[in-house]
Amino acid sequence: MKIALSGYGKMGRMVEHAAQDAGHQIVLKADPAAPGAVTIGSAAALAEAVKKSGADGVIDFTHPDAVLNNIYALAPLGLPLVVGTTGWYDGIPDVQKAVREGRSSLFYSPNYSIGVNLFYRIAEYASRLVCAYDEYDTALAETHHRRKADSPSGTALELAKAVMRGNPHKKEVIFETRGIPVKDEQLFVSSLRLGSVPGIHSLFFDSPADTIELTHTARSREGFARGAVRAFEWLVSGLAGGSLKRGELYTMDDLLGLS
Known part of the structure; x- marks a missing residue:
């Protein structure tokens, strides 16, 4: 398959290696500034470059400030997009x-790791078990490298949704206490x-x-890159x-047959 990469930072380069290891061809590496990539300064220029590249689709690892404009510009091309x-x-x-x-068709996920997506289901099931006992409270914590642009992480937000599906007593997600005690119905998410x-x-x-703790630890970003390539293939x-x-949005639940 021929893949266009939108974003050629650390994740973009890892996706490139994962795609090549799987036998695919990278026909475009587009980025506003990254060395080794075609300099693309706007979403419209990105769409034009993708069109000329002959790509079968696009994998996007860019920035929260740019991604929506990229999607809107790429969607009229009718190509599969993995974000x-x-x-x-x-x-x-x-x-x-x-x-x-x-x-077009768009596949999106806050995390392309198979383990993390299984962790969502584990979290939901555990929350359903534990919420029957009023003495237990629930919270989430996430840690990422200091260059990560969004906080909390998309994965943490998905985990929060999973917890709240399992525990109907939690009605609201909060990310800062601002000196006010956390209420019983609030799910606190901490970011470092x-x-x-x-x-x-x-x-x-x-x-x-006592305390029950469930943790998923990623050893590297390689699992995310391989998962993104797998999603593109799928x-x-x-x-x-x-x-x-065509015209639909898909997630890892669809790929894993969990929806």
Whole structure:
């Protein structure tokens, strides 16, 4: 398959290696400033470069400030899009409209690690078990490298949704206490930015007697890159074979058969 990369930072370069290891061809590396990439200064220029490249689709690991404009510019090309950038999910209704009108297809995930996506299901199930016991409270904590642009992480937000599906007593997610005690119905999510940490996500259930802690620790970003390439393969093959439809949004739940 021929892949265009939108964003050629650390993740973009890892996706390039993962794609080449899988036998695919990188036909475009587009980035506003990264060495070794075609300098692209706007979403419209990105779409034009992708069109000229002959790519079968696009994998995007850019920046939360750029990703929505990129999607809106790329959707009319009718190509499959795999988006690894996070921090834009409030715009999903508008993205759905753009993808449908452009007869494109978009795969998005806050985290392309298979383990993390299984962790979401584990978190939901554990929350459902524990919420039957009033003495346990629940919180989340996440740690990432200090260059990560969004906080909290998209993965932490998905974990929070999973916890709240399992525990109906938690009604609201908060990220800062601002000197006010956390209410019983609030789910507190803590974020730490430190060094080069690829990603640590922890779920805590605490009572006066004990604490239960569930943690997923990423050893490197390579798993994210391989997962993004796997998602690209799944999306392109599914569209070609007719098992997937143009104009739709897909997630890791669809790929893993968990939806």
